[in-house]
Each structure stands twice: as C-alpha cells, then as structure tokens.
Amino acid sequence: MNVTGRLIACGLLTLSFSTVADIDEQIEFEQLDFELVSLSETDTRVVRWRDEQGQPLTAAHLSPKAHQGKQALLLKSDGEKRNFIQSIETSFVGETLNLSGYIRTQDISQLAGLMIQQFDFRGNAIGFEFLKGLTGSTDWQQYQISTALNENTSSIRIGGFVVGAGQAWFDDLSVTVDGQDIALAKPYKPTLLAADTDTEFHSSSQINFDNVSQLQIDNLSKLAQVWGLVKYYHNAVAAGEYNMDAELFRVMPAVLSATNADQANQHMSDWLAKMTKVEACQPSCVKRDTNVALRIDLSWINDSARFGTKLSQQLQHIVANRRFESHYYFGFNSSMGVAVNNELSYGQAHQDTGYRLLALFRVWNLVNYFAPYKSLTTSPWQQVPQKFIGQFVAAKDKKQYEQALSELLSQLDDGHAYLMGDRGNQLVDLFGEQLAPVKLQYLEGQWVVSANLQPNTNELQVGDVITHIDGKSVKAVEQELWPLLAASNDVSRYYALQSRLLQTDKPQLTLTLASKKAVTVATVPIAEVYLQVLQPIALAEHHVIDGKVGYINMTTLKPEDVAPLMQQYQQLPQLIIDLRGYPLGSVWTLAEHLFAKPKVIAKAQYTNINTPGDFMLQDVEVGIDNPNPYRGRIVLLANEESVSQSEFSLMVLRQAPNALVMGSQTAGSDGDVSQFSIPGGYQSQFSGIGILTPNEQQTQRLGIVADVEVTTTVEAVKAGKDEQIEQALILLNSDKFERLVSSKSARL
Template sequence: MKRIIYPLLVLVASGLSARAQTPKATPNLNLEFEQLAKQTRQPTGWWVPADNGYTVTADSVNPHQGRYALRLQSTGEVNTKAFGVASIKLPVAFRGETVTLSGFLKTENVQNGYAGLWLREDGSSSTLALDNMSKQNVRGTTSWQPYSITLPLEKGAESLVIGGLLTGTGTAWLDGLKLTVDGKPWEQAPVRLVPHFKAEQDTVFVRSSGITLGSLSGQQLENLAVLGRVWGFVKYYHPAVARGEFNMDAELLRVLPRVLASSSTAARSQVLSAWLASLGPVPACPKCREPDPKSVRLQPDLDWLMDKRQLNPSLSEQLTFLRRNRNQGPHYYVSTVPRIGNPMFEHESSYAQVPGRLPDDGLRVLALYRYWNMIAYFFPYRYAIGEDWQRVLPEFLPRFVAARTPEQYRLTALALIGRINDTHANISNDSVLTAYWGAYFAPAQVRFVEDQAVVTGYFDPQLGPATGLLRGDVVESVDGRPVKDLIAERRPLTPASNEPTRLRNIARDLLRGPTEQVRLVVRRNGRQVPLTISRYPSNKLNLAYNNGTLDPAASAWRKLPGNIGYLSLGTIQSKDLPAIMEEAQGTKGLIIDIRNYPSDFVVFSLTKYLLSKPADFVRFSAPLATYPGLFLSSSLLQVGSGKGAAYPGKVVILVNELSQSQSEYTAMALRAVPGATVVGSTTAGADGNVSAIVLPGNINTRISGLGIYYPDGRETQRVGIVPDIEVKPTIQGIKEGRDEVLERAVEGIKNSE
C-alpha cells in the first residue's frame, strides 16, 4: 500500500559483536557494459533470466558512450506478469544516508509497459525498499535521456540489486550507469560495521533436525501443542532471545524430543521449566507497564499461561514473570516498519537447502510453530479469523507430521494459511504448487456471476475466441468434474478474506491444468455444449483480469455521454491529475473506477481536488514490538488539503471483488468526500501493508500486517468496502457486452440533477 522500509537491529551490549565489513577487493560492477561474455554477448557479472519473452544483449550500434549499450527487447511472447531485466547484486559494505543509481535510457515503441532503471535493498529476510521507475512511466520512443533513482539507505540493508528493466513490448537501451552513496562513488563510502549475533553461530540443524515422528499418541500431541505455545512465547518475550543470544529454531529442535517423551503434565512442565532456566535469568523490568486501555485495539491472547491443564504452577509462574518482565529493546526476530508499523520478521531460515525439498519431521513441526506464533502475536486481525486460533495448533500438528511429500507439505501449509481468512495470504512463486495446479492456462477469463462460473472475456484476442467459448457461457464441468465439486475441493486451499474473493481466486484457476488441452461442458442458451479447448503457458497470454468491457490499456481519463467524467485508477498517474481535474470541472459527475489495482498511489493527490476541507478517513492498529500480541490504535489520518474549491459534481466510486488492498484504502479515502456514493459489490477485504513470512522448505507467504479501520472503528478486513448501492453483473449483461455497474453509476448521476 505504501513503499515498505525497515530498520536494522541496533548493536546491543550482549549477544552480538561488530566488525568492519571490508571486502577483499572492490568488485567490478561493469556498469558501462564494456565487458561481455563471449557466448551470450551479455555483460559479465550480470544476471539475466532465460526464456521469459525478452532478449537482453549488448548493442554496439546504439551506445550512449563507450563501445556498447545494453539492449532489452521483447520477443512478442510476453504477458503483464513478465518483464525483461538485467541486474547485478552487491553487498552493502558501506554506510550512508542515501543510495542513488543513475544512467541513460533510450526507448523504441515501448507499449503496455515502461522502461526504467531499478534499485532494490534487501535485508536478511525480505525486500526493504524498491524503486523501478514505474511512476516515471518511460514509454513510447525516446532519445537518450539521463535518469536517476534514490532511496534512503536502510540500516537493515544487507545487499543491493541494481539494473534495468522493460515491461510490455518494445525495446529499451541503458548505458553509463553510476552508483553513488551520499553523492560520492559507492567505492568511496565509509566502511560499514556489521553486527554478529551468537544465534548465527548455532548451525547444527541447518540441513536437518534429525527428528522422525511416527504415529503420535494423545499425550504426545498434547505435549507438542504445549511446546509450540511455550516456545513461541519465549521466542518473542525473552530478553536474551531478543538480543540474538539463542537460535530459537535450534533450541526447539533440541528440547522437542524430551518434551515429546514426557508422560504427564508434570513431567512436561519440568522439562520446559529446565529449558527456560537454561536461557538465563530474566532481569526485573521497571519499564514494563500496561498501556493506556483507551489506546489498545487488541490484547495478547495469553490466558493459557494460567491453564493448570497445560502447565504446572512452577512453569506458569516462570512464564508469567517473563510476561511482566518482557524484552524492551530491539528484537533479533522481529521489528516494525518505521513510520508505518507493520511487523518485519527477521533472521528466519528458509531451509531452502533441505534435500528433496521436503523438510524432515522436526522442521515441518517448526514450520507450524513459526507460522502459528507469528499469527498469534503479530496478525492485527487475529480476533476476526472466525475461530479460536488456539484450537488450530493441535488440529494441524498431526497433519504436518503426516505430510510425506513436498506437495502434501505445501498443501497442508496452504490449508493452515487459509484459516486466517486473509486475501493477502497465500503461497507465492512455488514450483511444487505450480506443478500441482498446472502450468497451462485457458485463454478465457472466468468469473462467478449469479453463482455460476461464467466466461466473461479472453486473455488473448485471437486465441480466446478460437476456443469456441463465448461470453456468457456457463462452465458446468472441467475434464469431467462438476464445477461444484471443484469449488468444494479448492475452497480450503484458496485463502481469502471473504467468499466473493475466494470464488474470484477459484475462478482464475478453474480452467488451469497440467495438459495442453482441457475438456469442458458449458451451458449456452439452455443447451449443454461439449468443447475441447487448448491451454497455453502463461507467457503466451495476458493473464491480467479486467471487467471484460473496458479496455485496460485505454486512457485513465475520458468523458462519457451526458458530460460525465470517468477516471480509471488502473492506469492513473499522479502527474496527470492536474490536467484531468481541470477538464473534469465542467462535468455533471465523476465516476472513479477502482475495480482494479491503482497504478499509482493517489489517495492524497486525488482527494485534494474533491474535498474543500480536511476529513478524517482512517485509523490504524500496529503491533507493539515490546509487548508481542498487543496492538495499539493510531490517531486519525485525514485527506483533503483544504486549499481551493472542491470538485462540484457528484462523485461515484466503483468497486467489486477485484478491488483489493490499495484499492480498498483508496475507496475509504474517496468515501470521505461529502455525498460520494459507492456502487458495485463487496471488495476483497484485505487492507493494510503486508508482512512477508518464510517457512522451512522456502515457502513464501505474507499477511496483512497493519490494521485498517474507519474513523468509527469499523474494520474493512474480511468485510471489505460495502457498497451503498449493490450492483452485480448478470449473465445476460455479459452476453451483451454491457458494464452494468458503470451503467448504474451513470444513471445515478443523471438522476441526481
């Protein structure tokens, strides 16, 4: 929703040391592309992906300086998710306030995308900052021009990735790149001190836990459930763990066999009590006070600390003391984003090197514990999950243990992720799941309309119609399986905040599969029609979802009949708003379409034209890092500058299940405009900045990490943006190529005169 930046844990008295990071030799970044690999004609030291619809080579005909420029060119087989890129990575072995990448760009016939330099800062577990020049929107045909991008050099940055990219079609050249830190060549920047933690030296279990779990008894399952709760609590509350003195993955794998073997609550508590004591004494914390209840949005769920069925009195007392004297400094495993507040999980091993891509039994239990505790302590919508999160841990223990293949393990993890009911949560970029769902896509777009799977458009203007599928066809079966059965099977494996969005995601992959053809039965004009259609790899299609009636590549602004303005945020650029809003002043009404993902962040730049005075529109909740599980509410945030006259016409906002995250946040801001009307259907219900999570086996997922609320305290999570006037497409409207939601908005403006 906003640019994400993160801090580095500062050096503290114990648990780590620091040394100057001095590379043996300054690497040659080959920023002018004068050194080439003989076989590929690509710059030496640079990474270029293969077979993604783009060629990247040196060009001796069009250099800006020297002998060569780097040329990125589409081959015609690209989609909106692909991009041509060349990049090089270097360690952040220097200090400074800002880092700048500059260079020269030239373009030729760049369409449906843009060209740019790009600069990314990576931390220990995720991306900290990124600029890819998307907002500068360099497209079309341009001569050599200088460009630069600058980012704050985040203290948590461990590496930089720099280079150039091209999205869409056409050709781009780059040349003469320079990397500077605080305006000086990066090689001349001061050497950086790098922290070293004791936890990093504990590498016994880096490849395997050595733990094998067979069939588990009731006592053993109870032991493991209690261990998961205690381990997570200690991980996030203990001051020594926070200082980086202990590798908590390794601590878990050492104590797990002893806890598993415990024959009673007393025996289990004795093992856990001794383990907790081994982490060292917990000093008294005079600063550990309870916050003002008025500022608290969500309290930690820690009633189990007093549960005599789980813990004996001695262990309960130890843990309660730890709660009262919890860590108050920086934390090795988690921090919060400055100026934003969502959590960033750090120093979490992906165990990507695990042989066979299936983590062993101990590491799979670790995966469950890691995720379950991250949700328990850092998910702002824990209360809105729809069930008691405490019960989920023992339910999934036998399922994680029983997973015996990489596919079973990932599907089990996906089912767990789905239980938090967050559309932001899923598993991304996973080759095992790609093979499970299939690598081939039908060139037809399907959405659920009137509770049926309906063809609403095409992902390719030639291949789509060639299937014989028509807009308005109702898909009844796929490869002999009824659609209703496929929905039931895929529902628990499709994370989403609400049912409309779950069906949206199921529809996207309904015709996907592992083979190049698929057999369908569709209902058309009351008759069943059997079809066998071709499927294609993703790079053959433009898989961007749209509403099926408006050209997604069309201009963001246009005038509709009746002197009504129409503004699509899917292709908006903030720099164009002054001219757009000047032209809009004479219109009877303004329709703002957010049935898409905004191409630019316009919450403040757009609303200043629509409000005559500032208006409250949102408040946030964020975790308190020094009190895990507790979330504090922020003050209200306003939109509208209060300068100049506001747009005088009627404002109508269009939303549907495609409206997600930044789209929903933007709709909240626009709803603050007096008299504004929201038309359409419930949105995705996933708002707030996301936080990345990595699980053993290199499973990458994320959560909504920041709570988003209306000024009166109502959340949008799961609920979505509820329209003032509900309008949904109909099958008949799809057949006729109509946009019934837009039609209702136009009608409303005309009737408001």
C-alpha cells in the first residue's frame, strides 16, 4: 500500500465528527461555486460548508484566486488533514454519482482531492471514493470522481481534502447522477425493513459476564456456527425480516444458561422454530453451479451427535430450501467482490460482553462464507471460535479489546485484514500515543535506520542497526508484536512492524545500536510523524535513462497518461516499470500497449450469491488487438511494498513477451477487499476475491516470485543507492535476459 492507500488506513481521510444526523438537514447540494459567503452581514460562516470537525467554514477559508467568479475555497495545512464537506439527507434513483470540480494546488506534500461518502439510515458509512494522486503544485484543472450509488444509501456527503503540508484551492463543483445534473435527479429513500426497525439492542446487548466455562465455550462455538448459517442461508433473513444481531442477543442467554450440550441444542432449535418457516422450494430449488472453484463444507450440519437430531434437521432444511437472488446482509461491489451490508458498529463494545462476542461471531462468519483464502490460514479457521471466546469475554478495556481483535484478524494471514479505529490503524490504546520520529527497514535480518525524521533532536544516522529498545532486545519486541499484525507472509509482517516497534506511551526511548552506543530518542505525538514513518521509498518520476531506457513509476502513472507516455517510449529498446508501491489503476491501459492481442492473465474466484461459501472461477483478460505493441525488453521491479493491486499489476505485466520481474518477495495479499464494521466503532477488511495464475496456482501468501532476486542491503541504504535499479540496468543489457525470458513460462 502506498501513500494513498495508507491515508485510509491511518484515518487521515476519515471525517472526525459524528454522524450525518448531526448535520443541518438539507436535500440538495448548494453553494458549489463558493460565491455566497453568509446569510447576513454579521454572519461570517460560509453557507452550507463545514470543516473536518463539523464546524461551519468561515470567510477565512475563501480566496480571491478563483477559477471563475469572485472567490474559491482554500484549504491550508501544515501537515494535518483538512477537509471541507456538505451533506444531504437523501439519495437518488440512478446508477452512478459523479463529483467534479476545479482544483489548484501549491506544494502539496501528500495528497489533495475530492471525496464522496455514502451513509445508510443509521449514519453508518457504506461507501467512500476519493481522488487519488494529486500532489505537488498544479494550476487550475478539472477533476472528477464517480461512485456507484448504494441501494441502502440514505444520505450523501461530498467535499475535498488536503493531507500533509501545502494548500489547495477548490472551485465550481458539480454533482451529477448518470450524467444528469443532480437538481434534475429523482430523490430516493430506501424502504425500511423489519431488520432495520428492530432496535431493541442498539444501546446494549444486555449480556454481561466475567467468566466462561469450557461448557459455555463449547456451546457458544456451536452457536457461532448455527447463527452464521441462519444469517446467510435463511430465506427470511435474506429478505430483511430479521436483525441477526438482535436475534443473537435473544438466544445467547439461554445457550449460556444450558447445563449441558443437549440443552444448548434445544435452546437453539426452539429459537429457530420461532422464525418464519422455510417453505419447501420444490420445484424451484437452488442447484449448485457446476463451475465451482471452491465448495464450502457444510457437512457439519449433518452432525446430529454434536447438534442434536432436531437442530441438525432444521439446518439441513434451511440449506436445502434456500432461494434468494439478493440478500439483506451482502451483495456485490463494482469489482464483483462481496459488499458487506447492514452491519452495525455500535458503541463502547469493550464494556459489553455481548457486543464483543458479536464481533467475534461476525468476523468468523464473514471469513467462513466470503473469504476465498480461508483454507490457506496457518491455524484452521474452524478452530478460531473455541480459541478466542475466552479472550473476548475477558477483554475489559479498549486495549484488551483491540488486542483480541488484532489477534483474531491476524489469524486470517491476510495483509488486507488490519484493524482500524477512529484514528485509522494508529490504534493508540493498544500500541501507544507516541512514536519515535524514525523510519526503519528490516534488512539482512536487522532493523536499520533508513530515515531520521528529526535529525536535530537525536544522534541516529541512516544505516544504524538497532539491537535493543529500552534495554529489551529488538527480537523480543518483535515476538510481542508478531501476533497482533495483519500480514500474509513474514515479509509483510516485518513491513508492518516498521511503524509499531517504536510506538509507545513513553516520552522517550533508548535505542541501543550494534556499535553498543545508546541513543536517546524523544518521541512525539503519533499524528505528527505517522504518515512519514509509513512513507514508502521515494521513487523517481518517469524519465529516460541513458537515452535508451524508459523508466515508468506506476505509483504516479494515471490511466489517462499511459498513451502519451508510451508514445514517447515506443521506440526505446528497454523499459523499467517500477511497482515498489501502490499503483493508480493504470495496468489495464498499459497492457493494451504491451500485448499484441487480448490475453488471460489470471483466474478470479467470485462468491456465488445463491450458495454463500462457494466460489466461481472466471478468466481475467487484459489487452486489445494491437498490431504494434511495445517489443523491447522490460524489467518489472518489486519488493515488500508491492501489495494487492501492485501484485496484480505484476501478474499482468510479467506476461508481456519480453518482461521479467526483478526484486524481492512481495506482500502476498492479492484480490479486491471486502470491508466491514466491527462493534466498538472499528472497521476491517479481507481479500474478498481470490486471484490465481492462469494455471490456477496460488499467489496469496506466496506473493509474486521474482525471476531475478535482488534485495536491498544495509550498505545500499547507507550510501543512498537503489540497487534494484542498478541491477535492472545490468540485466537489460546482458545475455542472461534472453535465457530467463525463454524459460519464464515454467514460472508463470
């Protein structure tokens, strides 16, 4: 994940005021040209617009440097986030909402742009889109973003932002629905279902207890399975007749009170009997598709010894007679990944045992039914409820609750599955409010200082090797943090450690170096340096090396810039395409210039809506008929910062006829994410689409294996050298290149 991706994880684009209900109600966007300052001479507030704290903007936010008219809105930042927003209490009939506007920037260090958020009737965020890649200094230019309208949207928020230092001017915004001005669009409000209006447990689960017996753990583990199957397979639940959180809190007390397994089974059976009867589906029963790549194992519902004969039969009946074409709790996003719907995040879950157990049950079942990679976890996913129930019951404060959630999510072995709270993934209750202003890299089995962000305050030098933190060996600190990190492999886990090793509540840390020297480093509030600590290695902009090698930085290449850049590079004999960071979605367009004809470059596993847990297999094709593709040599650069879309891009581009991958192991987290809420105001996600090679080989956890391995060394960091670029230039001009190309089919 590069800067753009990290902004979401760090919470830097998260609006920090409460819910849509707190904003002045209005049903249409106004003041999109920022010409009206106030409603009266004594009122200096900018009409309709608010800042990141929910406070009205004032005339101080306006500037005469307008795109047209008298004034534009100006956001200035010295490193903090700055937002301006406006909300309306409605949605619209249509497919796509578009926000466009003119933006001018000056010295933007990180990111500026536009954003759209969608909320359901409860105020829960259910959609977020923002402009990516706008940095530096630019003159007035029109930009736009689009998002699919969610059928559950009750309110919409639009605005702009600046992250990092710099300033940006915004003017002449425009909002359309399916290309039509929003003033002409038909308003839409979702119909509330019985599940929406069941609010009995919205403020408390009414379940609190301190200790749990082994019998209760066994019975709760069964309840997790039964509740999840009913949630995703029962026809009435799919239709929105039941709030399944509330149903869990209604049946859980009886299950907890059971004095043996049979009683618990009976309580669950009685609960099911009260729900809407599932009618026999004949002759319209759902038939399992034959093109199933992954088939969920539901054989446990036949285990009458464990669940009892009656409950087992009820579960079998629900599965056999399912028939729904849409579902209240899930759907599909624009990438055909699972969209998790109608999940409440509630309030102070760390103070409520029922909410905490709901968090465990929700995460476990989402993964069980919608994660294509659950069979790749180190610990069997079926054992997770038994393993974690005691820990979730015992978590009595935010730190313990965040620890339980982090350890649970780490069981997915999925780098996408990190925990986010109200300050993104800073998680200060768990890891601390302070951070040493030092960037680390794990190189050659050692922790190395790769950047000192405040060199005037300490004696650390780039290249210093750290062995101890406050007298504790860095290996011991690693072991403490290891179970809390979301990662697909060891490489990505070490990468995640870079920002955690020096996060603390202490005002200073003493770092012992390999030279035995002890250096005291003052820590600072985490918000001041977190983004800089996470900043990926600085990559060069597009340029030509030695007059013959075209260098492409995929982290800044926009789809619309591909054609002119490739026209410039078309006659060059060699390319270096750098994917050591997160790209901007340009791989599809770039592939059209590298392939002579369309090509299947991957297989994708998609959820089958009729049988949750089954995954269908589909070819992923890129390219067009191009009689004149680029024919030169290509080296693709990769490392631990190549994650998700970057890894997919590597999969695509390495199949160009003369392309090789050089670098080190990638993060091993490939596939579009499915996001969801967790009780307590937390969010997370998991890889919701499985990505395989064209030969149906696994990439998750393994990453993209380089044709030529080149790792960064401590000496290179000290010298400020980019060894991968240097080695790529050597490879491009060697006979070894052709030998590797001729043999690479065996490695695809």
